[in-house]
Amino acid sequence: MKSSELGKIGIIGNGSWGTALAKMLTDNGIKINWWLRNNDAVHHLKTRHHNPNYLTSVAFHPETIFPSDDLLKVLKECDTIVFAVPSAYAQSVLDLAPIDLWMEKKIISAIKGVLPNENLLLNDYFAKIAPNKFNLHDYAAITGPCHAEEVAMERLSYLTFSGLDDRFTTAVAQAFHTSYINTTHNHDIWGAQFAAVLKNIYAIGAGMAHALDYGDNFLSVYITNCYREMYHFLLVHFDKVHPSDEHPDFHTSAYLGDLLVTCYSLHSRNRTFGAMLGKGYSVKVATLEMNMVAEGYYAARGMQSIATSYGIDIPLATCLFKVMWQGKNAGETFKQIEGMLS
Numbered sequence: 001m002k003s004s005e006l007g008k009i010g011i012i013g014n015g016s017w018g019t020a021l022a023k024m025l026t027d028n029g030i031k032i033n034w035w036l037r038n039n040d041a042v043h044h045l046k047t048r049h050h051n052p053n054y055l056t057s058v059a060f061h062p063e064t065i066f067p068s069d070d071l072l073k074v075l076k077e078c079d080t081i082v083f084a085v086p087s088a089y090a091q092s093v094l095d096l097a098p099i100d101l102w103m104e105k106k107i108i109s110a111i112k113g114v115l116p117n118e119n120l121l122l123n124d125y126f127a128k129i130a131p132n133k134f135n136l137h138d139y140a141a142i143t144g145p146c147h148a149e150e151v152a153m154e155r156l157s158y159l160t161f162s163g164l165d166d167r168f169t170t171a172v173a174q175a176f177h178t179s180y181i182n183t184t185h186n187h188d189i190w191g192a193q194f195a196a197v198l199k200n201i202y203a204i205g206a207g208m209a210h211a212l213d214y215g216d217n218f219l220s221v222y223i224t225n226c227y228r229e230m231y232h233f234l235l236v237h238f239d240k241v242h243p244s245d246e247h248p249d250f251h252t253s254a255y256l257g258d259l260l261v262t263c264y265s266l267h268s269r270n271r272t273f274g275a276m277l278g279k280g281y282s283v284k285v286a287t288l289e290m291n292m293v294a295e296g297y298y299a300a301r302g303m304q305s306i307a308t309s310y311g312i313d314i315p316l317a318t319c320l321f322k323v324m325w326q327g328k329n330a331g332e333t334f335k336q337i338e339g340m341l342s
Contacts, residue, residue, distance in 0.1 A: 006106065006171055007079025008033065012071070012093065013110075014041060016054040016292075018084035020148035021110055023055070024176045025082075026064040034067045035074040037093075042067045055152045071096050080106040080172075083122065086293040087113030090122065102126070103133040108161075108172055109141045112196045113295040114302035121193050137165040140172050141189055143196045143254045145261040146181075147268070154180040160254035161185040162192040188248035190241070191234045192255070197303060198233065198317065199259040200270045200296030202226035205320045205337075206263035207274025208330045223263050225341045227256055229316050236312050270296040277323060278330050300324050315340060 010033040011022050025032055036042050044052040045067040049060045068074055075081065075097055085093045090111055094102065109122045118125055123141070126134040140163035150157055159176055163169035164187055173183040186192065202223070209219055234250050250256075262268045273294035276286035283297065300321040307314045319337055322328040 006175060008077060009080045009082065009175070010035065010074045010078035011082045011084055012074070013084035013086075014038075014051055014054065014067075015084065015086060016148040017110060017112075018082075019051045019055040019058060020146075020151035021082055021084055021142075021176070022060070022065065023058050023151060024178055024181055026060055027178050028175065029064070030175060031064050032066065033074045033078050034065055035071050036067055036069055039069045042069050055148060058152050072101070075101050075105065078105065080108065082108045082110055084110040087111050087295055088116055088293055088298050091115050091117050091125075094125075099130050100133065103130050103135075106138040106168065107140075109139070109193070112143075112200060113299045114197055114306070116298045116302055119302040119305040121190065121197075123189060123193075136189070137163075138168065139163060139189070140169050140185075141193050141196075142176075143192045143258060145253055145258040147261065147265060149267045151181070156180050156182070158182045158184070158253050158257070160192060160252075162187065162189045162254075164189065184254075186248065186254070187244075187246060191238060191248050191250065194234060194237065195230060195250070195255045196258060197295075197299045198230045198314075199226075199262045200294070201300045201303060201317045201320055202230070202259060202296075203262040203268050203270035204274035204277070204294065204296040204300070204324070205316065207268075207271040207276070208278035208320075208323070209274075209334060210271070211275040211278025212331055212334055214334070219263070221341050222337070223260065226263070226316055227259055229314055230255070230259065233307065233312050233314055237310060240310060270294050273297065280330075283324060297324055 011018055012035045014036040022032055022034060041052055049062050050056055050058055111122055114121055115125050123139050140161050143160045146157040146159050159181055161169050161173045169185045173185045177183045206219060209222060231250055262270060269292050273286055303317055304321050319333050323330050323333050
């Protein structure tokens with residue numbers, strides 16, 4: 001399958017990540033239908049050809065984008081949907097259209113979190129509510145390491161596409177491959193997505209550590225231990241829930257690389273969010289100050305439920321959960337974390 005065989009492509013969501021994905025596709029000459037919740041943003045894209053709120057430096061050729069605030073129209077006109085709504089709002093958007101309409105499409109998930117009301121990955125949510133209609137072979141997930149801001153600047157970045165159908169996943173990877181985006185693909189739908197969820201939680205911790213005046217030496221040890229915990233979760237989950245003869249290689253950029261960049265980069269909103277919590281900001285104030293969603297905040301709660309249901313211990317993520325959701329002091333928590341690292 002070639003990228004042209006994906007048919008008409010629609011993007012759902014116009015945050016910074018959705019805008020970056022739109023840039024990749026349109027830079028390849030692929031025309032997109034683009035759903036935006038805000039009609040003012042639709043008008044701005046149509047008349048001034050850039051997103052007024054995110055990655056404003058990215059200019060789109062008007063003949064390549066067809067923005068609309070009519071979700072049903074976009075879904076009906078497209079064959080393949082790139083779902084790029086932050087996980088906190090994903091379910092409310094999914095509920096705007098009949099589930100049968102979603103099930104008619106090939107789905108590319110660009111969510112880096114779990115649906116908070118269900119504590120499920122997007123594919124597991126579809127499988128739960130439409131078990132006889134959802135086809136996992138028509139599903140692929142996008143993971144990094146890749147920051148939207150560096151895509152806007154066309155700095156070389158890497159994307160991994162995970163899916164069970166090689167033909168479909170290869171076509172998706174081809175559609176997003178540009179001179180500044182290298183792409184690869186694997187079959188590890190669950191592992192790649194869970195790694196993307198966990199790394200956001202750990203990046204919030206990295207931000208806290210920085211705000212608490214821990215240095216680079218500590219941070220390197222902290223991230224090493226975060227990766228060990230992530231690897232343990234992915235390995236046990238793979239063995240318990242989705243065993244296969246083809247064992248994923250977790251020591252690659254989609255897992256370790258994405259964790260590193262999210263913990264270290266100043267572009268990381270999760271790291272920024274954590275730094276504000278480390279400085280004493282409340283979750284509510286930090287969220288208002290950023291005016292952006294930190295996926296790791298919602299992921300911290302979701303992963304507690306998921307890890308418990310699978311019987312997998314994630315002590316570092318649990319410590320960070322207690323700061324974000326139970327009001328535990330960040331400084332006291334990192335004193336405890338100090339004794340957990342090796």
